[in-house]
Amino acid sequence: MSLNALRWSGRPGHAEVWYVTAIDPAQGLGVWLRYTILAPREGPATASLWAFVSERAEVVAMARDEYPISASRFFDDPGFAVSIGDARLDEQGASGRVGQGPESISWDLEFGPAEHRFEHIDPRLYRLGVTKSVVNSARLAMKVSGELRWGDRSVALCAVAGQQSHVYGRRPTDHYAWAHCNAFAEDPEAVFEGLSARVRSAGLRLPQAGPLLLAGSGYRFELRDPLRVFLVKGQQRYGAWSFEAQSDDQILVGRVEAPREGFVAVEYQDSLGGPPIYCHNTLFAELELELYRRRRGPGVGWELSRRLQSGPCAAFEVCRVERDPAAGSGLRLSAARRVTP
DSSP: OOTTOOOOOSOSSEEEEEEEEEEETTTTEEEEEEEEEEEOSSSOOEEEEEEEEEETTEEEEEEEEEEEGGGEEEEESSSEEEEETTEEEESSEEEEEESOGGGOEEEEEEEOOOOOOEEOSOHHHHHTTSOSEEEEEEEEEEEEEEEEEETTEEEEEEEEEEEEEEEEESSOOSSEEEEEEOOOSSOTTOEEEEEEEOOEETTEEOOOBOOEEEEETTEEEEEOOTTGGGGOEEEEETTEEEEEEEOSSEEEEEEEEOOGGGOEEEEEOOTTSOOOEEEEEEEEEEEEEEEEEEOOSSSOSEEEEEEEEEEEEEEEEEEESSOOTTOSEEEOGGGOEEOOO
16 A cells, blocks of 8 residues: 555544645745645544745745545545645645635645655554554655745745655644754755654553654664654754664764744644644754764774754654744634635
């Protein structure tokens, strides 16, 4: 089954998201696109399009359109595709439009080859109910080209860093930090994807855990084992996340940070009827990574193998049940434009 394949069975109590990020450090421009479906426990299922455009850490355009679920279509044979209204996302690219008039955002993007894929969560954890949602990245690192338009602006993107992932589950995780980057100057082939979440299971808040992946030219650090993910050390708060993780013969240390006023706070609905959740996102965080390997030969200990610094071009999210009052902008569910095809 494709990592992007639709998991919704048609029953209530489910949410699903396909998202795309594209970041052009040279222009100081980033875009975050979301194709979503929500089947709440009570009420009709809906499909939505979300778009956010950032320029040098400031969100300059954002919009959300909500459609009846009948306006969506999903395909997985021979290749994955999702359409909502006139918007489409498939293995070749993404196109669409949200909002209206001067507040509208539209995009027509082409995807280059996908360099990596990553199944963040072991499926056993979801089947056992330990986690209520799953993240998969079918296109963890790719080049994105095309045109992005908002207001009276039109900007061309030419082979900029991008990725496309898929989230599904019974309810969104309400306490996590996530970061992604595939635009490191030290190694153009490198990609980092990391997640640290504290999920609730059987009414209890479990210790923070999450998968990590750093892959580059001749090296790879991957941690997604169901038990080892709980051994990742770290701290997270609004605007910052630091972590340290060890595999058999490597240690990965990282820190990602961005000014809180540059985040957009997006309100998510709980499909099971709980209170709303706030996802704080920026496309212009700074990420620093150090990869150590066990020293070979005489002596013991570790030696530095790689050091990577992104500059302000890493995607970063912090999710909480409360909105960060320092976030520079926000998008509430009530602000969505209802569209009738």
